[in-house]
Amino acid sequence: MRKVKTIILKEWAEVFKNRLVLFTVAFMPLILTALPIITLVATGGLEDEMSTSVSGSPPDEFFGELCTGLSEMDCVQVYTLNLFAMMFMLLPVVIPVTIAAYSVVGEKMARSLEPLLATPITTLELLAGKAVAAFVPAVVATWLSFGLYVLSAWFVVNETVFSYLLDPMWLLAIFVVGPLLTITAVSTAIIISSRVTDPRIAEQLSAVVVVPIIMMMLGQSVGYIILDKQMIVILGGATALLDVILVYVSVHLFQRDNILTKWK
Amino acid sequence: MIQTENLTREFDGKAAVDRLSLEIGKGEVFGFLGPNGAGKTTTVRMLTGLISPTRGTARVMNYEIGVDDIHIRRNVGILTESPGMYDRLSALRNLTIYAELYEVEHVERQVEKYLRMLGLWDRRLEATGTFSKGMRQKLALARSLLHEPSVLFLDEPTAGLDPEASKLVRDFIRELQGEGRTIFLCTHNLEEADKLCDRIAVFKTTLRVVEKPSALRQQLYGRQTVFHLVERADQARVLLEQLPAVKSAKVIDERLLIATEDPDRENPKLIRALVEADFEIRFVGELRHSLEDIYLQLIGQAD
Ligand SMILES: Nc1ncnc2c1ncn2[C@@H]1O[C@H](COP(=O)(O)OP(=O)(O)OP(=O)(O)O)[C@@H](O)[C@H]1O
Ligand SMILES: [Mg+2]
Secondary structure, eight states, rough: OOHHHHHHHHHHHHHTTTHHHHHIIIHHHHHHHHHHHHHHHHHHHHHHHHHHHHHTTTTHHHHGGGGOOOOOOHHHHHHHHHHHHTHHHHHHHHHHHHHHHHHHHHHHHHHHHHHHHTTSSOOHHHHHHHHHHHHHHHHHHHHHHHHHHHHHHHHHHHHHHHHTTTOOHHIIIIIIIHHHHHHHHHHHHHHHHHOOOHHHHHHHHHHGGHHHHHHHHHHTTTOOOOOOHHHHHHHHHHHHHHHHHHHHHHHOOHHHHHHOOOOO | OOEEEEEEEEETEEEEEEEEEEETTTTEEEEEEOOSSSSSSHHHHHHTTOOOSSSSEEEEETTEESSSSSHHHHHHEEEOOSOOOOSSSSSSHHHHHHEEEEEEEHHHHHHHHHHHTTGGGGGGGSSSGGOHHHHHHHHHHHHHTTOOOOOEEEEEEEEEEOHHHHHHHHHHHHHHHTTOOEEEEEEEEEHHHHHHSSEEEEEEEEEEEEEEEEHHHHHHHHHEEEEEESSSSSHHHHHHHTTEEEEEEEEETTTTEEEEHHHHHHHHHHHHHHHHHHHEEEEEEEEEHHHHHHHHHHHHHOO
16 A cells, blocks of 8 residues: 555656646536536626517427426526536546556656566556546546536526536535546556556547547537436446446557557 | 576567576675666666566576566566656655555654765655766665565666765675675776676676676786797797696787787796797787776677
8 A cells, every 4th residue: 555655656757847747637627617617697687688589499308308497598507507517527537547647657658667567566556656646637627627616606697507416316426436537547558558668649549439429428518418317326326337247348459568668 | 686597678570688697695796787778777677677578588586587577576676777856856755655666664763864865865855857977876775675575787877977976885785785785786986886886787788798807807907918920820829738727829911819827927928839839929018908808709699
């Protein structure tokens, strides 16, 4: 355990001296929090002057059951909230990908992997250290920015709309599915960076895990996908299953001999 | 402390290390001498459990490689070919990380001990990215010693260092030797091996010779006498070979090459023997091999 801690602290000491990583971990959450708030403020402002002219414009079938019993303006806001809550599923994927992709390949580039692997650290300890080092900032940043989002929303929207934000479905998504997605991203990035020699390529390849999330966001924004409890639970289950497979594969693919000699 | 038996490693079907069999005793400084691409680093990597052999076995401190790798890693120190420091972190931080990974009990004390010993204490807080090559190498040497390993693998410890830094590192290795550590020293520097090692292996994919430096030096610095005869060099060789003082006799290009323990004393006798047997001597000379000649000859064998 002591060695895992050493690796985690070492990873943070090193990785947070990298500007790209700092940007991803610190600024992305801020931007992703500010964006929905600005949108909410904008839609809130519209309410008074345009409520009549806008009325009826979002067709009922577009929002499905989302808006039953809501005024149309509230409905637009709930819809916006839902849309942006999806962004908080993006954060736990993007941040760890940046950190983890850097972590194995970066060591290879600096040739620090060989002395590291020569110490009595086990593969599991090493990977656990690197994974946790990527996981914690991702989850913390996601939760912090979600907290910030909820807090600012409280000032902007009315109580009815606000209650939608604290819907158990979203809490489940942010606090359970988010971390599960982080594990997916971390193990994918470790698998890829064990095989690739350039951190930029590793990061780009790892970023592929972001694609399904973005597709879901797009699907949701055009009304093709309505995220409901059932969907979130299915998503969580599938991610958990995928994680088990990916973690297993990442540990088994990380073979010292290969990693040291297959330096292409 | 180190035994290898037919240790072989192939890359894509081509042997980088071929059937290496060695036995290295406790407290011995063993020079592993070979040119670029000889397979020195590959050998060290196998012996430290970093990569696995294609065939053959080896034991380090009685732990078998590929089986007890974690014990081997815990007990041996390695100076890797490139220092591989975390360049954004300070020298102190770098060593502290490794002391923790090596399960060192008194981390701060050990880190300070070796930083001081290698003259890096005053610069401990600087990022290693700003260090010169020599300082990095010294830091890497410090890193390999934090857990006080009794077996130490040094992969070209003075490569790329200026004469002063090289000397410092060599003196330091001598000190380690004085502490009774077993040292496996890879180098392509003959003089370094000669100065530091108890035994020297000349190696290029396969083992060419293993000798004490004195014996190797004899071979390295050994003087030979060349007789340019008018004719019948082969018969002269047969004649001289019978003399007890003659260690070896060869004919190359009609010239007779004779090696003796002490040419100054033996040469007059050889000349007399040849003259008495009616050989006509045109010219007698001395063949003095340079260090490099012999080394190149040794590694050139069987190529
Ligand atoms: N990862 C690898 N993949 C393929 N071939 C390799 C690999 N590592 C080493 N080799 C080959 O094995 C041989 C020995 O290499 P090695 O690095 O062990 O030599 P060395 O004696 O340490 O050389 P140097 O003095 O240059 O450090 C070389 O021919 C090299 O090309
Ligand atoms: Mg080498």
